[in-house]
Amino acid sequence: MMALLPEFDPADVGAGRGLIDRLTADAAALLRDVLAEILRRNSHTEYLGRFLDRASPGASAADLRDAFKERVPVSAYEDIEPYVRRVASGEPSSILCSEPITHLLTSSGTSGGQLKLFPSTAEKLDQRLFYNGVQALLRKMHLHPDQGDRRGKGMYLMFIFPGSLTSSGLPIMASSSAYYHSSQFREHDIGGFGRCTSPIEAVLCPDGRQSMYCQLLCGLLDRGVVDHVGGTFANAFIRGIQFLEDNWEEMCSNIRTGRLSDWITHAPLRDAVAARHLRGPDPALADEIASECARKPWDGIVRRLWPGARYILAIVTGSMSQYIPVLESYGAGLPLVSPMYVCTECAAGINLNPLDIPSAVSYALLPNIAYFEFAEVTHGDDEKVQAGTGLYDNLGELKLVDLVDVKIGRRYELIVTTFAGLYRYRVGDLLTVSGFYNATPLFRFTGRCGVVLKIDFESISEEDLLKAISQAYELHLRPLGYMLGGSTAYADISTLPGHYILFWELATAEGNHVATDIDRAVMENCCLAVENCFDQMYRKSRRRGSITALEIRVLERGAFDALMDLFLSRGTSASQYKTPTAIRSEQVLLVLEERVSGRYFSQETPNGPL
Incomplete structure (x- = not known):
């Protein structure tokens, strides 16, 4: 059996195909080996020892696997949090896992x-x-098969969360920040960072504004050799383009004079940009960039500024799907490549067919990274699956199947067991099986588990909400040239009966300005279109008056930037941030309320007049 993390060269396409075929064809055996190794190392930890009876060193791998499946319950964050807090306070890592815990990763x-x-x-x-190397290999195979060593660079926006320390001195940071700070990233470069326009000093700069400015500036300086653009999530890349729209004149001045703006004060970043990128005045380049940026509207700006770009690389599935129309407008036909499915708990899924259109994107979970199990979920089971988060009370309710035993067309909640101390942990993501590649299933990410909106007897999932918004946009706004720059929802019960509020940031094709003069009838039709997509219980509640008309509040430009800034101030990493599908916090609500420019309501009940 192959090593769990075999070495390979991402530039060697022939060997790479063989690696992917072995990983996906041997999925069942790899999963058995992964679980056996996790249990061999960790069965004596305090956490697992309670269920595995402090298994003796002589226990066979098969015995340990059987005991694990019979005795170890499904867990939620409430179950592992006390152990994490104890490690953070200085207790030994061995209460959770045999390997030293070197840092704590923070979710978004x-x-x-x-x-x-x-x-x-x-x-x-x-x-x-390893995971990033497989992604690089797939990009080489599908997106750059004919370029060899003549490949260009990626204008790829990357950011860190500065992090903090626990009382015992253990670092707390975002998953991406931990990787960018690691020797694995600095010394091996298996994912191709050397082909990015951003200097490492910009990526590691703790000041988000200075980092963004210099990454975009360097991307403009290298515009002639850029062959792809992007960022981890679609909203982060869009935020970068909007930042460029506000700051391109200053960047052009830097390029024209060969001098970096004085407000860039982070010394390593300033020295790196001045020494390796901004190497002297270049008025001709500044004029080229300025002529493109001054043209309105900004449709196609990505293709115009980086004419050699072949695609936009960013996650556009799940809640990121709402940004697809904006990316399509900026990219003017450039393919949208959604390379991976990621969660803080473990590096998980890769897109084996990067050129698939966003609506068809599926991901394969690498069977050598963690032990994957699944709990089948139907629409009627969402709340049932959410119930019972203690160690014992959901064992009888959740029937788990292994990765290779899932069925095409069915929807599952992901359960992971890792080498780093998570055991049968409920990630909370919903995945629908779309097919198989060899013996490995392919999944479409369909949202988060459970209900995101609820007032009466209705239950609106993230998937339901995103589909409703998409349908309303496609029917009533896209044909008129409007772009949906961001969306979130809120269940308002401040007055009774309550109602749903959608916050939308809209823009026109003309200069991406805020759509303040949109026709009221259009927005009212959007409200009704969303409601018509909701479930039968919602429509019944509307007809009997226990829920009142859905409302859309149009926001001023920059509202979702302000929302992101709030989350960043609370400790969220810029590289991990995703606009929340629904909000519950009064403080978050206030940020949006301050930027409302228009309010619109459904004028009919779903499937019938008022």
Whole structure:
């Protein structure tokens, strides 16, 4: 059996195809080996020992696997948090896992509103290195098959979260920040960072504005050799383009004079840009860039500024799908490549067919990274699956199947067991099986588990909400040239009966200015179109008056930037931030309320007049 993390050269396409075929064809055996190794190392930890009876060193791998499946319950964050807090306070890592916990990873906090801390080890960084190498290999195979060593650079925006320390001195940081700070990233470069326009000093700069400015500036300086653009998530890349729209004149001045703006004060960043990128006055380049940026509207600006770009690289599935029309406008036909499915708990899924259109994107979970199990979920089971988060009370309710035993067309909640101390942990993501590649299933990410909106007897999932918004936009706004720059929802019960509020940031094609003069009837039709997509219980509640008309509040430009800034101030990493599908916090609501420019309501009940 192959090593769990085999070495390979991402530039060697022939060998790379063989690696991917072995990983996906041997999925069942690899999963058995992964679980056996996790249990061999960790069955004596305090956490697992309670369920595995402090298994003796002589226990066979098969015995340990059987005991694990019979006795170890499904867990939620509430179950592991006490152990994480104890490690953070200085207790030994061995209460959770045999390997030293080197740092704690922080979640984005945008899905459920709670920042969570997860244990991580040096081995987890090795897994991330391997995972990024597989992605680089797939890009080479599908997107750059004819370029060899003549490949260009990527204008790819990357950011860190500065992090903090626990009382015992253990670093707390975002998953991406941990990787960018690691020796694996600095010394091996298996994911191709050397082909990015951003200097490492810009990526590691703790000041987000200085980092963004210099990454975009360097991307403009290298515009002639850029062959792809992007960022981890679609909204981060869009934020970068909007930042460029506000600051291109200053950047052009820097390029024209060969002198970096004085407000860039982070010394390593300033020295790197001045020494390696801004190497003297270049009025001709400044004029080229200025002529493109001055043209309105900004449709096609990515293709115009980086004419050699072949694609936009960013995650555009799940809640990021709402940004596809904006990316399509900026890219003017450039393919949108959604390379991976990621979660803080583990590096997980890769897109084996990067050129698939966003609506068809599926991901394969690498079977050598973690042990994957799944709990089948139907629309009627969402709340049932959410119930019972203690160690014992959901064992009888959730029937788990292994990765290779899932069925095409069915929807599952992801359960992971990792080397770093997560055991049968409920990630909370919903995945639908779309097919198989060899023996490995392919999944479409369909949202977060559970209900995001609820007032009466209705239950609106993230998937339901995103589909409703997309349909309303496609029917009523896209044909008129409007772009949806961001969306979130809120269940308002401040007055009774309550109602749903959608906050939308809209722009026109003309200069991407805020759509303040949009026709009221158009927005009212959008409200009704969203409601018509909701479930039968919602429509019944509307007809009997226990929920009142859905409302859309149009926001001023920059509202979702302000929302992101709020989450960043709370400790969310810029590289991990995703606009929340729904909000619950009064403080978050206030940020948006201050920027409302128009309010619109449904004038009919779904499927019938008022």
